[in-house]
Amino acid sequence: MKSNTLTIIKKEFARFFGDRQLLFTTVIMPGLLIYIIYSLMGTGIQNMINEGANEVVALQVENMPASLAPVLGSLDSSVVVTEKAVTDDDIKQLEDKEINAVLLRFPEGFDNLMAGGISNDSVPAVEIYYNSTNNAAARVNMILSTMFNNYGRPFTVSELDQASDESIGAMIWSKILPMLIIMMLFSGVMAIAPSSIAGEKERGTIATLLVTPMRRNELALGKIISLSGIALLSGISSFIGIALSLPKMVGMGDAADLGFHYTTSDYFALLLVIFASVLIMASAVSLLSALAKDVKNAGTMVTPFMLVVMLAGLLPMFQNGASDNMLVYLIPFYNSIEVMTAVFGHEMQWATVFVTLVSDVVYTGIAVWGLTRMFNSEKVMFSR
Amino acid sequence: MEEILKVDGLSKTFTLSRKQQKIERTTAKRKVAVDNLSFSAYRGEIFGLLGPNGAGKTTTLRMLSTLIRPDSGDAVLDGCSVVNQPAEVRGKIGFLTSELKLEDFFTPNYLFDFFSELHGVDEEVRNQRKKEMFGRFGIDQFAEVKVANLSTGMKQKLSLVISLVHDPEVVIFDEPTNGLDVLTARTVTDYLQELRSQGKTIILSTHIFSLVERLCDRVGIIIDGRLTACGPLTEICNGLSIEDRFFEMYKEVKGGEE
Numbered sequence A: 001m002k003s004n005t006l007t008i009i010k011k012e013f014a015r016f017f018g019d020r021q022l023l024f025t026t027v028i029m030p031g032l033l034i035y036i037i038y039s040l041m042g043t044g045i046q047n048m049i050n051e052g053a054n055e056v057v058a059l060q061v062e063n064m065p066a067s068l069a070p071v072l073g074s075l076d077s078s079v080v081v082t083e084k085a086v087t088d089d090d091i092k093q094l095e096d097k098e099i100n101a102v103l104l105r106f107p108e109g110f111d112n113l114m115a116g117g118i119s120n121d122s123v124p125a126v127e128i129y130y131n132s133t134n135n136a137a138a139r140v141n142m143i144l145s146t147m148f149n150n151y152g153r154p155f156t157v158s159e160l161d162q163a164s165d166e167s168i169g170a171m172i173w174s175k176i177l178p179m180l181i182i183m184m185l186f187s188g189v190m191a192i193a194p195s196s197i198a199g200e201k202e203r204g205t206i207a208t209l210l211v212t213p214m215r216r217n218e219l220a221l222g223k224i225i226s227l228s229g230i231a232l233l234s235g236i237s238s239f240i241g242i243a244l245s246l247p248k249m250v251g252m253g254d255a256a257d258l259g260f261h262y263t264t265s266d267y268f269a270l271l272l273v274i275f276a277s278v279l280i281m282a283s284a285v286s287l288l289s290a291l292a293k294d295v296k297n298a299g300t301m302v303t304p305f306m307l308v309v310m311l312a313g314l315l316p317m318f319q320n321g322a323s324d325n326m327l328v329y330l331i332p333f334y335n336s337i338e339v340m341t342a343v344f345g346h347e348m349q350w351a352t353v354f355v356t357l358v359s360d361v362v363y364t365g366i367a368v369w370g371l372t373r374m375f376n377s378e379k380v381m382f383s384r
Numbered sequence B: 001m002e003e004i005l006k007v008d009g010l011s012k013t014f015t016l017s018r019k020q021q022k023i024e025r026t027t028a029k030r031k032v033a034v035d036n037l038s039f040s041a042y043r044g045e046i047f048g049l050l051g052p053n054g055a056g057k058t059t060t061l062r063m064l065s066t067l068i069r070p071d072s073g074d075a076v077l078d079g080c081s082v083v084n085q086p087a088e089v090r091g092k093i094g095f096l097t098s099e100l101k102l103e104d105f106f107t108p109n110y111l112f113d114f115f116s117e118l119h120g121v122d123e124e125v126r127n128q129r130k131k132e133m134f135g136r137f138g139i140d141q142f143a144e145v146k147v148a149n150l151s152t153g154m155k156q157k158l159s160l161v162i163s164l165v166h167d168p169e170v171v172i173f174d175e176p177t178n179g180l181d182v183l184t185a186r187t188v189t190d191y192l193q194e195l196r197s198q199g200k201t202i203i204l205s206t207h208i209f210s211l212v213e214r215l216c217d218r219v220g221i222i223i224d225g226r227l228t229a230c231g232p233l234t235e236i237c238n239g240l241s242i243e244d245r246f247f248e249m250y251k252e253v254k255g256g257e258e
Helices: A002-018 A020-054 A069-073 A088-095 A110-115 A135-150 A165-203 A205-210 A216-249 A264-291 A295-318 A326-330 A334-344 A350-376 A378-382 B018-024 B057-064 B086-092 B108-118 B123-137 B152-163 B182-197 B209-215 B233-237 B242-254
Strands: A057-062 A079-083 A101-105 A125-130 A156-161 B003-015 B030-042 B046-050 B072-077 B093-097 B170-174 B201-206 B218-223 B226-232
Touching: A002 A020, A020 A295, A057 A135, A088 A101, A088 A125, A101 A135, A125 A135, A135 A156, A165 A205, A165 A216, A165 A264, A165 A295, A165 A334, A205 A216, A205 A378, A216 A264, A216 A350, A264 A295, A264 A334, A264 A350, A264 A378, A295 A334, A326 A334, A326 A350, A334 A350, A350 A378, B003 B057, B003 B201, B030 B046, B030 B057, B030 B072, B030 B201, B030 B218, B030 B226, B046 B057, B046 B182, B046 B209, B057 B072, B057 B093, B057 B170, B057 B201, B086 B093, B093 B152, B108 B123, B108 B152, B123 B152, B123 B182, B152 B182, B170 B182, B182 B201, B182 B209, B201 B209, B209 B242, B218 B233, B218 B242, B226 B233, B226 B242, B233 B242
Parallel strands: A057 A079, A057 A101, A125 A156, B046 B201, B046 B218, B093 B170, B170 B201
Antiparallel strands: A101 A125, B003 B030, B003 B072, B218 B226
16 A cells, blocks of 8 residues: 555656656746745835935925924935915825925924913814825825924924825725736636637648648738737726626725726727737737646746736736836837826826837737738648 | 659658657658669559558659659659659649648638639539539539538548649559548549549558559559568569568578568
């Protein structure tokens, strides 16, 4: 009995260690990916902090207490302190993100109030006005809040976030939805593409197609377009589900409360970029599937690629909005994520949508050419 | 006799992977599968390529059907070169091998229409031909049953029908009766004879002597990728049975070893 168990163990190990691809994806890749993902996340977080730290923020102080002036003046090299009354107009500008500032209002005679002893009826109230969707301002608010906490707090501090529901919502959507949409679209492609191409090789049905007079590029284009269409339907279904359920899931009421109201142009741009993403995904997975021997092999080959795409989907979480660099929109997959980030953040620009769409169509054309060559290659199509 | 296929110096060499080297028990990195093969086939005949397993029969037929490209040489089929006009050649041939499969998910009806469309057969002709072929092979009563649910014999018959949707002038069959039950095998061989009587040309490969004797007008004997003999069956046999004649040649080529 014991020897049989050992025989089975030996056979399973021989099977596993004899398959280099399986060995790579099971043993080496997880550690490698965790290292890459965590390193990139760490770098992203650090960049976000550095970006906030380097950005100059105006700290406008009303009724600056003489006792606090030196402390406030040396808060941080990126904070420029000005003494000026906080008006309703300043607060409105803060809400509209027209100024990059934090407004701090002390009661008149703050130092005297503090020196004269505080009764329950006369606790001095300090007000901080900021906009949480501005990373740098949010950081300064955090510094102030910590400083006042350490002061012993014989006064009240009100942190008054001027970010509208819409801008908070836009920030949340722009960080979460691109990743979710990309994941859903990729799942759709993964569900059908390996079976459609590697599956046809495995089942022997691809040869039946290849002996018809159909040109190979017609076959490649037909495969990519049909796979994209099906994955698009799957992606749209997932997207609707996400859009309807996410506000409830995060416990914030219906979607309108979180600023989930986008224009027709936003939706149209989103649809275009989703279409471009699906084309690129279907193309890439089709190419890998054509190289694979069978469906299982295709799954193994696509997994590392899928993880890279998922990782790209995570990047908006560590960014302050979409990039302004047009070159970014030439990078397949990442360009779609950036455009989605811009759309959900109410910062969509048609130029970036256009560059993304054109570059993705060009990449798809290249993939069709590559797939055509693979359909023509007896080595790729008939090797075992 | 009208020459419909002219094969001229066709050669094909495969690079062996380490895995294949192990299987073939060789250290050679390349294997010559077909070596300078030349023969002709004529309209309205059944031409058989006879040889043992691994002799190069399937590789030859795959080159003729444009699935793989020859390293050198060419074949002209009904005026079209397999090297330079592969799409045109594919329009003129019906190719069938046991390795060619049909999608399990679809019905015979759907597959017939699908492949007819790929071959550019117009709807009226397609419907007429479908009725005729489905009736001939008893597929009509299973026309709406998914391939996955058909018997093995019925699947083979359907594969045959699908490969002939466009009524090709030349039919290429790799081991036509391999894996078939006796009834289906008979149906297939009877149909091949029927095609011959309609003036079609059939090129088949086989290692079954009785099949060659029963069907072929002319035969090419292929051993180790080389054509050892080619001509009318009676000429090649020279009074012997094809089996005896084949082993005579085999011994000559292999120097007595079997």
